[in-house]
Amino acid sequence: MTISGCSQFLLPNDVDESRPLMVTELQSLNHWLAVSKQVGTMSVEQVVVALQDLERPDRGGELFYYGALNQQLDRFDGWIQARDAFRQLANDTHLEPSLRELADILLNHNQSLINWHERHRHLQKELAESVLDRELLEQKIEALTDLEAVISHRKQQVIGDD
DSSP states (O other), rough: HHHHHHHHHHOTTOOOOOOOOOOOHHHHHHHHHHHHHHHHSHHHHHHHHHHHHHOOOOOOHHHHHHHHHHHHHHHHHHHHHHHHHHHHTTTTTTTTTTHHHHHHHHHHHHHHHHHHHHHHHHHHHHHHHHHHHHHHHHHHHHHHHHHHHHHHHHHHHHHHOO
């Protein structure tokens, strides 16, 4: 009972569970998963070299590879390139549904990374502004304390002169 309830949340609404995957879909999906696994083991340096040798492809497996490489860069501009590549694949009606679904998952993953980065950058900016505001406040308090000391000293001089 619990397992069947969970499966509702794991599958997208437009997936037809009664339709078995064709052998070509399984082969293509397994190939893309193998590419993803292989790219996942690459160092950033290896990814940079691979991207230098690869022009941005238009569709299919090469575009998936391009997206996976950019995702592996683990930086903002790479996530944008990966998201855009996976979006193009997810919207390609010539691709098998299982491949479009995988591309959509990776598109969402990269968009989440982009969103996280932007939130993190925004919070860092707010923190820096907060630290600056605190330092300015401390300087004002110090100036007021010094002014108060000068006024107190002058009052003592005036009282002493009388």
